Structure formats: structure tokens, C-alpha cells
Amino acid sequence: MDLDEFRSGLDAWLDEHHDELVATSHDPGDLAADMAHLSKVKRMTFDAGWMRWGWPERVGGLGGSTLFRAYLGEALTGRGLVEPGVYSMTEVLAPTMIDHAHPDVAAEMVPKLLRGEETWCQGFSEPDTGSNLGALACRAVRDGDVWRVTGQKVWTSLAQHSQRCVLLVRTGTTEDAHRGITALFVDMDSPGIVVRPIVTMHGREEFCEVFFDDVVVPVERMLGPEGNGWTVAMELLPFERSTALWHRGAYLHERLDTLLATAEPGALSASEVGAAWAKLFAFRARSRMTQHRMASGDKLGPETSVDKILLGTAEQTIFDLVADGLAEDVVLGDDAESVRWRSEFLYSRAATIYGGSSEIQRNIVARRLLDLGADR
Numbered sequence: 522m523d524l525d526e527f528r529s530g531l532d533a534w535l536d537e538h539h540d541e542l543v544a545t546s547h548d549p550g551d552l553a554a555d556m557a558h559l560s561k562v563k564r565m566t567f568d569a570g571w572m573r574w575g576w577p578e579r580v581g582g583l584g585g586s587t588l589f590r591a592y593l594g595e596a597l598t599g600r601g602l603v604e605p606g607v608y609s610m611t612e613v614l615a616p617t618m619i620d621h622a623h624p625d626v627a628a629e630m631v632p633k634l635l636r637g638e639e640t641w642c643q644g645f646s647e648p649d650t651g652s653n654l655g656a657l658a659c660r661a662v663r664d665g666d667v668w669r670v671t672g673q674k675v676w677t678s679l680a681q682h683s684q685r686c687v688l689l690v691r692t693g694t695t696e697d698a699h700r701g702i703t704a705l706f707v708d709m710d711s712p713g714i715v716v717r718p719i720v721t722m723h724g725r726e727e728f729c730e731v732f733f734d735d736v737v738v739p740v741e742r743m744l745g746p747e748g749n750g751w752t753v754a755m756e757l758l759p760f761e762r763s764t765a766l767w768h769r770g771a772y773l774h775e776r777l778d779t780l781l782a783t784a785e786p787g788a789l790s791a792s793e794v795g796a797a798w799a800k801l802f803a804f805r806a807r808s809r810m811t812q813h814r815m816a817s818g819d820k821l822g823p824e825t826s827v828d829k830i831l832l833g834t835a836e837q838t839i840f841d842l843v844a845d846g847l848a849e850d851v852v853l854g855d856d857a858e859s860v861r862w863r864s865e866f867l868y869s870r871a872a873t874i875y876g877g878s879s880e881i882q883r884n885i886v887a888r889r890l891l892d893l894g895a896d897r
């Protein structure tokens with residue numbers, strides 16, 4: 522199958538199944554409904570084969586270019602069939618499992634994620650550790666054939682809906698810094714785990730605090746050897762800034778089109794609309810290049826920080842336009858569309874924080890791409 526065949530076949534299938542694939546609930550506060558809908562869309566696209574293209578056969582895929590995955594998510598988010606935030610976890614976590622989990626664990630688990638039977642979360646950030654991830658303190662101690670984990674994570678997206686977590690823990694001393702971090706794949710129903718959702722300012726329980734009290738994790742659930750956690754994190758983050766962002770760009774494109782189609786004539790400033798398009802296209806052009814580099818087998822790295830900066834800037838510019846052009850509706854409206862615009866405007870403020878803040882991305886660009894000196 523080549524990309525053109527994939528696109529035309531998928532588009533025809535999505536047209537045919539549109540009524541089954543479209544969400545019935547449009548309440549941005551109803552995350553549970555979004556998650557149930559996401560599972561349904563993933564199951565349908567997996568069973569019809571579309572979700573399996575672009576993934577290795579050893580984890581239930583059908584092989585082929587990663588561009589198939591880029592297009593599937595683009596089509597689903599661009600048509601409004603899935604919300605890109607909840608869809609993104611597949612692209613962030615499945616590649617990491619494929620590269621670092623024991624092959625038997627990856628073969629058993631990844632198909633469950635692709636088919637929407639399970640949700641997974643990413644346990645990296647802690648109350649005192651976000652940008653300075655290397656200082657994380659959630660500790661695991663080896664006890665025979667298991668690790669015993671004690672500590673806390675925070676901002677863990679979708680943890681309350683997740684069956685598994687890709688978790689970074691400290692297994693060495695803090696002096697070991699990056700070398701003392703290990704990555705584990707943890708069952709969220711293990712005794713000793715408590716999940717407390719946090720309500721965001723856009724009214725969704727999108728992320729959580731997660732507490733670990735002497736939680737037992739078998740050693741075969743390590744992702745790579747002991748002390749490999751920093752490598753796992755550094756290889757995961759570029760995935761968070763590649764295909765998942767491409768999908769988000771398709772969704773932003775659709776929302777900008779909708780805004781222009783619905784705003785009253787004269788409500789939007791032509792120069793601000795132009796600026797929003799320019800930023801969105803700058804992001805999409807950059808991200809398109811990233812998708813093609815990934816498809817040709819290039820290892821993604823710190824250069825994906827440029828994609829993340831452009832995405833955050835484009836997203837906030839678009840929703841600033843919404844807040845200006847539809848100001849009264851966005852601030853005061855109670856109808857479903859106004860509530861949705863308001864929720865998206867508020868969430869857009871997070872675009873320069875999640876997946877690494879824009880300041881940190883600029884530091885990476887300065888230090889690692891432009892060689893402008895060490896961080897102070």
C-alpha cells in the first residue's frame with residue numbers, strides 16, 4: 522500500500538462510517554465521554570486495519586511507513602472525530618514501548634493501546650520537578666525480582682482512565698543525576714496507587730496527582746536496563762513533539778476554518794487572521810518535514826523543540842483571534858459552541874507548557890542546536 526492508496530481508501534471508509542464515528546457528546550467537561558468515544562474510534566479503525574498500518578508487525582501492526590499514522594491522526598482530528606489531546610498518548614507512548622520494553626511485553630501490550638482496549642499515561646513530572654526532570658525523586662528500591670516504588674507524580678494526563686503508566690523513578694542516588702533514573706511500565710491497578718484528578722481551568726479533569734506507596738513492579742517491566750530512564754525520556758519527548766503535534770495542527774486548521782466561516786463579517790482583523798494562518802502554516806510546514814524525516818528512519822531529537830515552539834505559538838494566536846472575534850460568545854455564551862470555544866481558548870494557554878515549556882524548548886534550541894553555551 523502506498524500513501525495515496527492509504528489516503529483515498531481511508532477517506533472513503535471515514536465517509537462511509539461517519540455517523541458511527543462522530544461523537545454524540547460535545548460537552549468539553551465530559552472527559553469520560555471523550556475517552557469512551559476514543560476507544561470506539563480506535564477499535565473501529567484497528568479492526569478495519571487503518572490503525573495497524575505504520576506500526577511493526579511484532580506489535581500487531583501491518584508495517585509500512587509511519588506517514589500512514591500521520592495521515593490517520595490528521596484525518597481523525599481534522600474531521601473532528603477525535604480530540605487530539607486524548608488521541609496523542611498513542612503516538613507518544615507506543616513508540617517508546619516498541620523501542621524499550623521487553624519484546625514479549627511490547628507484543629502483548631501495544632495492540633491493546635492501538636485498539637483502544639486500554640489507555641496509558643506518562644508519569645514524569647513531580648511537584649518539584651517539571652522542567653528540571655533530571656531531579657526527579659519518586660524512588661524505586663530493588664527487592665529480589667521486583668521494584669518497590671514510593672513517591673508522587675503530578676500533571677499525569679488521563680491517569681484516572683489509564684490501565685498502565687510509563688513511569689520514571691529514581692533507582693540511584695541524586696548524585697547519579699540522569700544515570701540514576703529508570704523507566705518502568707506499571708499496572709495502574711497495583712495495590713498502593715492512589716489517583717486524584719485535578720480540574721483544569723477549562724473545566725476538565727484532564728490530569729491527576731498520582732501517589733505510590735510501596736507499589737510492586739516486576740523487574741521484567743523495566744524499559745531497558747536499570748539506569749536507562751533518562752535515555753527513554755529523551756527518546757520519548759521527540760515523539761511527543763512529532764506525529765502527535767502534526768495531528769494537533771490538523772485540528773487547529775479545522776478550527777481556524779470554522780472560525781472564519783462563523784465569525785460575523787468585520788469581526789476579525791484581516792492582519793490578525795493573516796498572522797494566525799502564517800503561524801499555523803509555519804508549524805505545519807516544519808512538522809511535515811519532521812514526519813518525512815521520521816518516515817525515512819531518521820532518529821528524532823532536540824530539533825523537534827522547534828516544532829513544539831511553533832505549535833504553541835500558532836495555537837495561542839488562533840485562540841486569541843477567537844477571543845477577539847467572538848468575544849461576547851466566548852466570555853458569556855452558554856450554547857454548546859460558545860462553551861467549546863471558551864474551553865479551547867482556556868486550554869490553548871497550556872500549549873506553551875505541556876510537553877516541555879516554550880522557555881525550555883528555546884533553551885534546548887540555544888544550547889543543543891545553536892551551541893550557544895551551557896545553561897546557568
Ligand SMILES: Cc1cc2nc3c(=O)[nH]c(=O)nc-3n(C[C@H](O)[C@H](O)[C@H](O)COP(=O)(O)OP(=O)(O)OC[C@H]3O[C@@H](n4cnc5c(N)ncnc54)[C@H](O)[C@@H]3O)c2cc1C
Pocket residue numbers: 642643644645646647648649650651652653675676677678679727728871874875876877878879880881884896
Ligand atoms: C495540559 C498539561 C498536560 C500535562 N501532562 C503531563 C503528563 O501526562 N505527564 C507528565 O509527566 N507531565 C505532564 N505535564 C507537565 C508538564 O510536562 C510540565 O508542566 C512542564 O514540563 C513544566 O514543568 P512545571 O509545571 O514543573 O513548571 P516549572 O518547571 O516549575 O516552570 C515554571 C516556569 O519557569 C520556567 N523555567 C523553568 N526552568 C527554566 C529555565 N531553566 N530557563 C528558563 N525558564 C525556565 C518555565 O518555562 C515555566 O514558565 C502536563 C502539563 C500540562 C499543562
